[in-house]
Amino acid sequence: MYELWAGLAEAIAPDVMLFVLLGIFLGYIIGVLPGLNRPVALAVAIPLSYYMSPLSAIAFLVGIAKASGAGGATTAILLNTPGEINAAATCLDGYPLAREGHAKKALKVALYASVTGDILGTLALIVLAQPLASLALGVGPVEMTAIMLLSLTFIAALSGRSLLRGLAAGVFGVFLSTVGLDIETATPRMTFGQVELLDGIPLIAITIGMLGLTEMFIQAQEIFTQRREQTVPTITPPGDGKLTPKEILRIAPTMVRSSAIGVGVGILPGLGPSIASFVSYAIAERTAKLGDRFRRGEIKGVAAAETADNAAVPASLVPLFALGLPGSVSAAILLAAFMIHGITPGPRLFAEHGQFMYAVYGAMLVASLFMLLVGRVGLVAFANLTRVPQHIVIPIVILLCIVGAYVESRSLFAVQVTVAFAVLGYVMEKFDYSRITFLIGFIIGPLLETAARQALVITGGQFSKLLHYPVAMALFVMAIGVGIYFIRSPRSSPVDAEG
Amino acid sequence: MKEQLERHGRPLKVVLEVMCIVALGLFVVLFIIPRETSGIGLGLNPSTVPTIAALVAAFLAAADGASRLIRSGPFVSSPLRMPALLIMSGVSVLTVFLLGYGGALLSVGVTLPLLMLILGERRWLRVLATTLSGVLVAYWMFA
Numbered sequence: 001m002y003e004l005w006a007g008l009a010e011a012i013a014p015d016v017m018l019f020v021l022l023g024i025f026l027g028y029i030i031g032v033l034p035g036l037n038r039p040v041a042l043a044v045a046i047p048l049s050y051y052m053s054p055l056s057a058i059a060f061l062v063g064i065a066k067a068s069g070a071g072g073a074t075t076a077i078l079l080n081t082p083g084e085i086n087a088a089a090t091c092l093d094g095y096p097l098a099r100e101g102h103a104k105k106a107l108k109v110a111l112y113a114s115v116t117g118d119i120l121g122t123l124a125l126i127v128l129a130q131p132l133a134s135l136a137l138g139v140g141p142v143e144m145t146a147i148m149l150l151s152l153t154f155i156a157a158l159s160g161r162s163l164l165r166g167l168a169a170g171v172f173g174v175f176l177s178t179v180g181l182d183i184e185t186a187t188p189r190m191t192f193g194q195v196e197l198l199d200g201i202p203l204i205a206i207t208i209g210m211l212g213l214t215e216m217f218i219q220a221q222e223i224f225t226q227r228r229e230q231t232v233p234t235i236t237p238p239g240d241g242k243l244t245p246k247e248i249l250r251i252a253p254t255m256v257r258s259s260a261i262g263v264g265v266g267i268l269p270g271l272g273p274s275i276a277s278f279v280s281y282a283i284a285e286r287t288a289k290l291g292d293r294f295r296r297g298e299i300k301g302v303a304a305a306e307t308a309d310n311a312a313v314p315a316s317l318v319p320l321f322a323l324g325l326p327g328s329v330s331a332a333i334l335l336a337a338f339m340i341h342g343i344t345p346g347p348r349l350f351a352e353h354g355q356f357m358y359a360v361y362g363a364m365l366v367a368s369l370f371m372l373l374v375g376r377v378g379l380v381a382f383a384n385l386t387r388v389p390q391h392i393v394i395p396i397v398i399l400l401c402i403v404g405a406y407v408e409s410r411s412l413f414a415v416q417v418t419v420a421f422a423v424l425g426y427v428m429e430k431f432d433y434s435r436i437t438f439l440i441g442f443i444i445g446p447l448l449e450t451a452a453r454q455a456l457v458i459t460g461g462q463f464s465k466l467l468h469y470p471v472a473m474a475l476f477v478m479a480i481g482v483g484i485y486f487i488r489s490p491r492s493s494p495v496d497a498e499g
Numbered sequence: 500m501k502e503q504l505e506r507h508g509r510p511l512k513v514v515l516e517v518m519c520i521v522a523l524g525l526f527v528v529l530f531i532i533p534r535e536t537s538g539i540g541l542g543l544n545p546s547t548v549p550t551i552a553a554l555v556a557a558f559l560a561a562a563d564g565a566s567r568l569i570r571s572g573p574f575v576s577s578p579l580r581m582p583a584l585l586i587m588s589g590v591s592v593l594t595v596f597l598l599g600y601g602g603a604l605l606s607v608g609v610t611l612p613l614l615m616l617i618l619g620e621r622r623w624l625r626v627l628a629t630t631l632s633g634v635l636v637a638y639w640m641f642a
């Protein structure tokens with residue numbers, strides 16, 4: 001109990017609150033700016049968090065992750081162009097509402113729905129993560145290996161058009177994670193005599209390169225081919241913004257149901273906010289009452305999409321906190337941030353850093369309140385950011401990526417790695433190999449290797465001994481089942497399983 | 500006619516893609532890993548996991564290529580083009596070079612306006628204001 005109160009007290013310390021506020025503010029701006037999304041924002045912000053205390057850093061990054069989702073709704077409503085893919089479902093009703101002169105009302109609904117989803121998602125995280133971590137303490141290396149393989153298969157299946165290519169990317173990530181000192185014998189592996197590689201390929205450099213820089217290269221490519229940035233978008237005027245208590249009561253059940261959907265989808269590895277928002281919207285539409293105007297300007301539609309989107313973000317942290325497994329790319333970046341500050345998420349997280357985790361929870365709830373405050377005050381001001389052209393945004397983000405990679409280590413090596421992985425990321429994107437699965441494979445690589453090695457020792461390398469581990473066997477069978485299912489039914493387009 | 504050409508051309512691209520990946524995988528397994536890893540005779544050989552990972556990655560990529568050929572698709576043509584990559588990575592390399600030899604301020608001061616010009620910005624006041632802001636932020640970050 002002492003840890004709980006001490007942790008919550010830490011969360012409301014002025015410096016922590018300041019960084020939460022800063023994160024929320026930056027998150028909103030990034031969410032609204034065209035071409036930027038949550039993973040890019042987190043990748044660019046990681047080096048900035050390097051100089052902060054562990055709690056301030058995590059609070060800052062969590063603030064960005066939360067608010068960028070909420071900010072993405074602004075362009076969806078005003079321009080019919082989601083600032084983030086997660087907000088695509090918001091366009092369906094948000095834009096028609098704006099066209100009818102109710103843009104401000106739609107923005108308000110999106111804000112309140114985002115905050116509601118976020119708070120309920122955070123509460124679900126608080127309730128579920130610690131018990132799951134306690135359960136996971138009894139999980140041995142054989143089961144852990146099986147869990148990681150199942151997660152990787154799920155993520156690979158959902159983050160691209162082909163499961164096989166997704167898995168190839170993930171395993172390639174695992175391969176590159178073996179660069180550096182061997183975990184058992186401490187002998188160098190594939191370091192090519194470079195001292196900088198003894199600790200492995202720098203994670204931050206890879207994250208910034210693969211997510212931030214590659215994304216900007218792709219955006220630049222779009223400008224080269226379309227020159228679409230030359231026209232400044234015309235945004236719909238805010239119009240009527242009055243939201244009556246009756247309307248709030250009308251959307252309340254939708255928000256509660258969508259929060260549950262967001263939490264359920266968010267917890268599963270590989271599924272992300274974009275899937276949550278579409279599932280939630282589809283269910284809301286299917287359960288529509290007489291008089292509801294779905295796809296023609298229905299506030300319930302905006303509420304359904306935004307609530308689920310924002311509930312999925314904290315929920316995706318459940319497997320990260322409890323098992324040390326990032327279920328989404330944002331969770332993977334947060335895992336990197338935890339590790340930079342000497343904290344390893346996983347089953348022992350709450351036992352070893354209980355007070356810190358309560359402080360993180362406290363900071364997340366504070367972030368939810370700041371989201372409401374900043375979003376409400378800046379409702380119209382943020383909308384004006386949609387006018388910022390991409391040929392200003394892209395150069396700034398590219399330089400932030402490169403300078404950020406340099407600031408983190410003060411070494412040109414890290415910057416060179418960043419650029420090299422940006423090029424690799426672009427090539428992977430061109431050939432449809434998922435960068436997200438690669439990154440998650442790279443991050444869980446050392447955990448997977450450790451667990452697999454321990455499992456080999458325990459089983460003596462005999463396959464038949466796996467039969468003594470029914471849970472692991474069930475998970476292996478599930479992984480194979482997922483694999484077969486997705487190979488037999490390839491998708492025509494990726495689901496963008498991240499967020 | 501165009502469709503026919505694409506039908507013939509795309510599988511060839513897939514075959515080339517698979518051949519490159521398999522060749523790279525074999526090169527890593529046969530040359531790089533043996534040369535760059537050394538065991539001390541204790542526990543699992545340090546080269547085991549990277550070797551398995553490299554083989555599995557190459558196998559999966561090859562299997563994907565084979566499945567696409569058998570199913571005659573999907574041959575998705577990526578909108579991404581190499582010239583854009585060359586331009587953007589070239590500017591990034593220039594940024595790194597200037598960062599190493601002239602520091603962050605010079606690096607930002609040169610490449611920020613260059614990138615804006617490349618991306619189509621022609622309003623000098625905007626270029627100047629953005630560059631100045633960028634240099635100030637870089638100064639703040641490094642000071």
